[in-house]
Amino acid sequence: MKKNIIHCLVFLIVFTSTLFAGNKKDKLLYKDAKQPIEKRIEDLLSRMTLEEKVMQLNQYTLGRNDNANNMADPVNDIPGEIGSLIYFSSNPELRNKVQKKAIEQTRLGIPIIFGYDVIHGFRTLYPISLGQASSWNPALVEKACAVAAQEARMSGVDWTFSPMIDVARDGRWGRVAEGYGEDTYTNAIFAAASVKGYQGNDLSSEKNVAACLKHYIGYGASEAGRDYVYTEISKQTLWDTYMLPYEAGVKAGAATLMSSFNDISGTPGSANYYTLTEVLKNRWKHDGFVVSDWGSIEQLRPQGVAANKKEAALKAFKAGLEMDMMNRCYDNHLGELVKEGKVSQEQLNEAVRRVLRVKFRLGLFDRPYTPESTEKERFYRPENLKIAEQLAEESIVLLKNQNKTLPLRRVSKIAVVGPMAKSQWNLLGSWAAQGKSEDIPSIFDAIKAEYKNQAEVSYALGCEFDGNDRSKFEEAKSIASKADVILFCLGEKKDWSGENASRSSIALPKIQEDLVMELKKLGKPVILILSNGRPLELNGLEPISDAILTMWQPGTPGGKPLAGVLSGRVNPSGKLAMTFPYSTGQIPIYYNHRRSARPHQGKYQDIPIAPLYEFAHGLSYTTFQYADLKASALSLKPDGKLTMEIAVTNTGDVDGYETVHWFINDPVSTISRPVKELKFFEKKMIKKGETATYQFIVDLKRDFGFIDEDGERFLEAGDYYVMVKDKKIKIEIVN
Numbered sequence: 221m222k223k224n225i226i227h228c229l230v231f232l233i234v235f236t237s238t239l240f241a242g243n244k245k246d247k248l249l250y251k252d253a254k255q256p257i258e259k260r261i262e263d264l265l266s267r268m269t270l271e272e273k274v275m276q277l278n279q280y281t282l283g284r285n286d287n288a289n290n291m292a293d294p295v296n297d298i299p300g301e302i303g304s305l306i307y308f309s310s311n312p313e314l315r316n317k318v319q320k321k322a323i324e325q326t327r328l329g330i331p332i333i334f335g336y337d338v339i340h341g342f343r344t345l346y347p348i349s350l351g352q353a354s355s356w357n358p359a360l361v362e363k364a365c366a367v368a369a370q371e372a373r374m375s376g377v378d379w380t381f382s383p384m385i386d387v388a389r390d391g392r393w394g395r396v397a398e399g400y401g402e403d404t405y406t407n408a409i410f411a412a413a414s415v416k417g418y419q420g421n422d423l424s425s426e427k428n429v430a431a432c433l434k435h436y437i438g439y440g441a442s443e444a445g446r447d448y449v450y451t452e453i454s455k456q457t458l459w460d461t462y463m464l465p466y467e468a469g470v471k472a473g474a475a476t477l478m479s480s481f482n483d484i485s486g487t488p489g490s491a492n493y494y495t496l497t498e499v500l501k502n503r504w505k506h507d508g509f510v511v512s513d514w515g516s517i518e519q520l521r522p523q524g525v526a527a528n529k530k531e532a533a534l535k536a537f538k539a540g541l542e543m544d545m546m547n548r549c550y551d552n553h554l555g556e557l558v559k560e561g562k563v564s565q566e567q568l569n570e571a572v573r574r575v576l577r578v579k580f581r582l583g584l585f586d587r588p589y590t591p592e593s594t595e596k597e598r599f600y601r602p603e604n605l606k607i608a609e610q611l612a613e614e615s616i617v618l619l620k621n622q623n624k625t626l627p628l629r630r631v632s633k634i635a636v637v638g639p640m641a642k643s644q645w646n647l648l649g650s651w652a653a654q655g656k657s658e659d660i661p662s663i664f665d666a667i668k669a670e671y672k673n674q675a676e677v678s679y680a681l682g683c684e685f686d687g688n689d690r691s692k693f694e695e696a697k698s699i700a701s702k703a704d705v706i707l708f709c710l711g712e713k714k715d716w717s718g719e720n721a722s723r724s725s726i727a728l729p730k731i732q733e734d735l736v737m738e739l740k741k742l743g744k745p746v747i748l749i750l751s752n753g754r755p756l757e758l759n760g761l762e763p764i765s766d767a768i769l770t771m772w773q774p775g776t777p778g779g780k781p782l783a784g785v786l787s788g789r790v791n792p793s794g795k796l797a798m799t800f801p802y803s804t805g806q807i808p809i810y811y812n813h814r815r816s817a818r819p820h821q822g823k824y825q826d827i828p829i830a831p832l833y834e835f836a837h838g839l840s841y842t843t844f845q846y847a848d849l850k851a852s853a854l855s856l857k858p859d860g861k862l863t864m865e866i867a868v869t870n871t872g873d874v875d876g877y878e879t880v881h882w883f884i885n886d887p888v889s890t891i892s893r894p895v896k897e898l899k900f901f902e903k904k905m906i907k908k909g910e911t912a913t914y915q916f917i918v919d920l921k922r923d924f925g926f927i928d929e930d931g932e933r934f935l936e937a938g939d940y941y942v943m944v945k946d947k948k949i950k951i952e953i954v955n
């Protein structure tokens with residue numbers, strides 16, 4: 221008996237060790253983390269069937285979105301072979317459950333990549349991108365994106381559909397909230413900063429997510445500010461206005477891009493071989509993948525370039541679009557198209573290779589599951605809240621401050637009036653991901669806390685955001701009559717901007733203007749506090765306001781940064797990244813327009829041609845004096861080196877941040893060029909009484925040269941101007 225047991229044991233040991241050795245030997249190459257990624261991809265590809273390959277190129281949803289437009293029901297029985305899912309949840313358990321199916325119940329165990337719109341934060345929200353741009357602090361934006369990435373990845377999201385870097389010059393378009401404003405260079409800088417923040421140095425880290433540059437390309441040019449419509453973009457404009465941010469994002473390492481909805485002068489962004497393949501893949505050597513926008517392949521039909529879904533799939537795929545977001549075009553037709561020989565095996569392999577590459581880089585094959593953690597471990601870490609608060613502070617733009625109305629120091633009674641005063645929801649901004657309005661301090665609560673024991677703070681609604689109901693005016697008047705100062709908290713509801721949220725007029729609704737007019741009669745200082753997702757038309761209220769500021773939609777910090785600006789605890793430093801037109805009729809209006817043939821004519825008969833607040837406008841509580849510009853050389857050869865400098869002195873009585881914007885102007889060139897082009901900016905803290913020197917190291921070809929309609933850069937001999945505020949200096953390039 222004993223002998224038998226010993227025999228059995230020996231057999232078991234020999235058997236299991238052979239099994240183990242066998243396993244080790246047979247370990248599939250693509251599952252071996254020690255092998256180089258490219259080898260793993262090829263090994264996996266060689267094992268995949270046509271159907272398995274096609275499934276990698278599709279994205280369905282898991283859970284429901286908060287975007288009214290994208291309310292598709294969750295697919296009930298998600299196939300484990302699916303390439304990607306949009307993950308509308310903050311709970312890693314759900315992800316892990318679905319991932320388990322992919323890993324354990326499919327033949328090859330290919331992990332799913334979970335994507336989500338983490339646009340300005342995940343749970344900890346920071347200001348909308350248009351506000352972030354007004355901070356002119358890309359290093360801080362990078363940190364905020366890193367916070368978003370950490371919260372998202374720990375919650376089961378591997379991939380964010382961000383940043384949106386669509387240059388946009390029409391404030392009627394709701395999506396201006398999601399981008400970094402009207403300027404090409406600004407969008408390029410913030411594109412790179414956010415990609416670095418999301419992706420860090422190592423995509424496989426459990427704190428980082430893959431970025432997605434969107435919407436490639438030209439979506440911001442939507443005609444008349446309407447969503448999803450045609451865009452007329454010449455190749456010249458494509459290159460000099462829209463391409464640079466994408467090129468910068470690709471250079472920064474963005475793992476993916478999203479193709480756009482818009483029809484670009486006859487060829488929609490999702491069927492555009494030139495942009496998707498010639499430029500992105502051939503010229504910029506991007507080796508990640510492109511996902512369609514929601515339904516944008518299928519929409520090639522209504523756009524009039526495909527007769528049916530199959531043709532749409534063929535056009536999009538051939539153009540270079542690898543993943544189908546919610547169209548059901550690739551999963552239904554791509555296999556067939558391969559069998560018919562309309563799509564080659566190699567083309568299919570290349571698309572799958574790109575998707576797998578991003579999955580491998582994210583480490584999904586080696587760590588497919590998200591470690592479980594508590595919400596406390598994931599969200600609202602104190603250091604992260606600080607970043608959001610600083611970014612919200614720096615994004616506030618003081619537009620007007622007559623007679624130093626602000627900061628409000630010696631006041632004992634403050635009336636806080638208006639529909640935004642107690643609203644938390646509207647401060648979230650569009651695409652609020654997993655943000656929670658109940659965690660946001662309202663403007664009223666924040667002001668009360670800021671002025672605790674110093675001033676009595678009273679409140680009246682006054683009116684709703686829109687409509688005609690004036691019945692609450694009297695109550696507001698009576699409360700305001702007892703105060704030293706009236707703070708009007710006005711602006712736009714959360715869903716007045718964002719996707720499919722265009723407005724024909726960017727003016728504040730009349731009822732809000734009427735409320736101000738009515739209370740103005742009390743003769744007290746009028747301070748407008750605006751929360752908005754786009755530039756607003758303010759010409760009616762501007763003349764009667766003592767101070768105006770915009771806090772955009774600040775996210776989680778809510779009213780606190782604003783309260784700090786009101787009390788003087790925070791010195792405002794934001795400057796506009798998008799022009800505030802005098803009125804809607806001036807749109808499109810932007811600082812870097814091209815020259816007019818008759819500058820002295822061509823004006824409006826009824827309104828001025830100047831905007832109300834121009835690009836880069838923003839006041840501080842201190843004053844800055846700019847010395848003259850200095851150049852290391854006034855005349856140079858095209859390969860010369862040029863460094864520009866300007867000294868700025870804080871001549872006021874508080875410390876303050878100052879952003880210096882460096883513009884160039886090329887008055888005569890082969891192609892007509894804008895009156896001003898931003899080429900560099902830098903923000904510095906200057907203590908009161910101190911001077912800081914700002915430097916711009918010019919790369920002549922990059923900064924003075926122009927780009928042509930094929931994307932080639934040229935530097936011509938001639939005169940150029942470098943400009944900072946009202947200072948300018950002529951630099952000559954000689955051959």
Ligand code: BGC
Nearest residue numbers: 289290337381434513514719
């Ligand atoms: C939007 C994209 C977004 C996608 C997924 C689309 O409707 O245009 O910006 O990333 O939905 O939610």
